[in-house]
Amino acid sequence: MFRTAWVVLTLAVGLSSRAAAQTGRLFIQHVAVVDVIAGQLLPDMTVEIRGRTIAAMRSDRPFRVTRGATVIDGRGKYLIPGLWDMHVHLSFPAGAAQIFLPVMVANGILGARDMHSFLSPVISLKHAVASGAQVGPRLFVAGTAVDGPNSYLPGARVVRTPDEAKEAVRELKAAGVDFIKVYSSLPRDLYLAVASEAKNEGIPFVGHVPYPVTAAEASDAGQRSLEHLTEVDVGTSSDEAAIKAEEVEAMNQKRGSIPDPNRLKSTFDSAKAAALFERFRRNNTWQVPTLVVLYQERQIADSTLRGNDSLLVYIPKLLRDYWRSLPIDIAAKIVALYAFHAELIGPLNRAGVPMLAGSDSPNPYVYPGFSLHDELGLLVRAGLTPAEALRTATINPAGFLGLTDSLGTVAQGKVADLVLLDANPLSDIANTKRIRAVIQGGRLLKRSALDTMLARARARAAAGGN
Template identity: 40%
Template sequence: MVAVDTGQLLEDRTVVITGDRIAAVSAHAKAPEEAQVIDATDKFLVPGLWDMHVHALWTDDTPERVFPLFLANGVTGIRDMGSPLPVTDALRWRSAVASGRVLGPRIVAAGRLVDGPQPVWPGSLAVGNPQQARDAVDGLKEYGVDFIKVYSRLPRDCYFSVAEEAKKQGLPFCGHLPIEVTATEASAAGQQSIEHLSELLYSCSTRAPELRRELVAARPGPERDGVRWKQMRALVDSFSEKKASSMADLFRRHGTWQVPTLIAQHTFAFSDAIDLSQLPGAEYVPKAALDGWKERLAAFRRGHSAADLLWYKRTNERENRLVQIMRQAGVGYMAGTDADLYYVSGYGLHAELRLMQQGGFSPLEALRAATLNPAKFLGKREMFGTIEPGKTADVVLLDDNPLSDIGNTEKIAAVVTAGRYLDRNALDRLLASAAAQARHRSEVYYYR
């Protein structure tokens, strides 16, 4: 058994599960009479995994396709980072899983994105003044969301109104770093997590003031995107490890977590070498969706010169260096994928963990990013994140040691979700169900 808090491997342990809770963990515990006994000899038990950045509720039929994929990959919890669905429809899935009516990962959800007057995504809450920003927070609170998700085009005054109202309402707020707000301002305002490393390189640049002025002055949309591409070389050349370290220290002091979604940046940086048809789990994606992903990636390549794409790769290198500076400074990290887009739900998390390990995280640190750290971040340390008595019975049984190679989290023998045991045959049936769902929707144009 892997004790992710201490990093120890605890041998010859018996774990007793009663209902949806872990009842006992001991070297001497005996199975109750009439208990189902699982022989886990020579296997490794880890807490259930969390993907802390997904969009599993993007359409009303997405969950029945992706929930089986999450569970089959040991992902027993997800943080849904925004949906264009009516909030009641999105949260209905959260309730259905919590009540046991639907088999799926437990969910914490944002509902709709909070963005500016010209939002990036349809279905967002478009706010243009501080009162609208406060109303958006109040409305989402009334619906019962778990947190507020802020987005890239949120105006500066609206952002700080969201921060103030979220604090008043007792709601965490997370998300992108809006263009008009600096990383230090967001951290000081209490933004709980920053996703995708969004705009962080600006705060690491010795030319930050002039570059930010130019970016903010551009109109949201193609004009601003063009400015960002034009500034890429300047951001790479003016990257300051001293400024990066200063920002990292601030994040650590304020408790500003990072969900870097390394796989997202990697996919675009190496789009010339990636064949989405060969993704692990590609057979579980509707054909029209997979074709849509391919076309968007191809359009990305067509829309930029070879020189542009080279600078994108160099920007990715700087971001990877920034990740390590923040890790070494003690900034909190969690694993997230942005699934379901360009990487398959469930499968993408294992790819993210491998990228973390390749980038300098130890296997234990990577494993914590998908287990213990989400529990700490969500304030649910007493419920999950480690395998201890009294905690929710979400565990994954592996065929090999994840502390020697994080890639071993893919070698799944069985999953327990809320006390329900799913052996390899049951997991394979879930995958067969997902494949059938993908075939059924093969003619539906389905992608974000």
């Protein structure tokens, strides 16, 4: 979001071997299956997995367990679909992917959307994960974000004319990206050129709402997802035109712009907000709030919290040192903005605006894998039910990506991307952290295997990511 990619280093795509896919059958007996669509439990179920697929589910009578099958006693356990983090960055710093991707799997995250990385390395990384050469969640990637000549984003694909903007869309698609990401400093005419060419090429475009464009205009232009509620917040203000003018002026000086949370609160226009949210619903414009990236700025704003986080062991020293160097004044403003954004979640949800869970890791104190669970907790604190929050990381990503035929729920015929929990996430969303086992594409990873993955990640982080 605001601080992504300030430290920009080349991604070293070293490939680690993945264990062979499980052979034979796997049975999970007497487990409570979480129906994420209905928000209900299916008690005392037996789930049969053959190869990569959920072959059968039954509660009325037991399966005949075949010789040599693996059997898990699911009594007291809860089975959910694999989780998704729909906003991550994997290129920063060097060697990050080899630490972060296994940590994500150990946290039950089996799908992720990379929202700005160096193009060639992230495409290679996507293929390495798909082939099994690199442990990690399935990846959907944007490659490099498209931005304008006054870009302040390191590594951006800078375009200066409508023709260059259209060429960027075509070249990124040809390189194998799954969508085009636009960034904050993209001039209005270049933004519209990207939108037009993306439509012509049949590829979605997502990302920030650029400073010269309103959130309503982005929705009408067909932008598939809006990240971080940036410009959505400004769009609820009666002072939107003046704020946008100030943002454009900052853009012209190659600076980012963070709106004043007090100004947004004092000028909040409920009728304007309702109309904007209805537009999002009508246009099927998805929101990725990434509340956690704002919330975690308190670790910078409050000096008593610095260096006290046990999860720092998963972060290479270079990145830790960078986090600790960041100024307190900007962090305090971002923390205040978190409170305003959190107040928008309930109204967005009640208006029927579709939402996706994303962490924006590894921004300051936003930890790959772990912080997705924190995002779910913040969404609940902001007004979602646990079931609604769980949907933002399961069935909603599958729907956004057009994968509901194979992913997003625990159901017969779907890919066996599953997480076995020790406690009910529908009663407390924090229970998504209580992971007993992960099943990735039918391959069982017991708690001991997940702990080994985490230990190796800590060791790699301690070695600087090498």
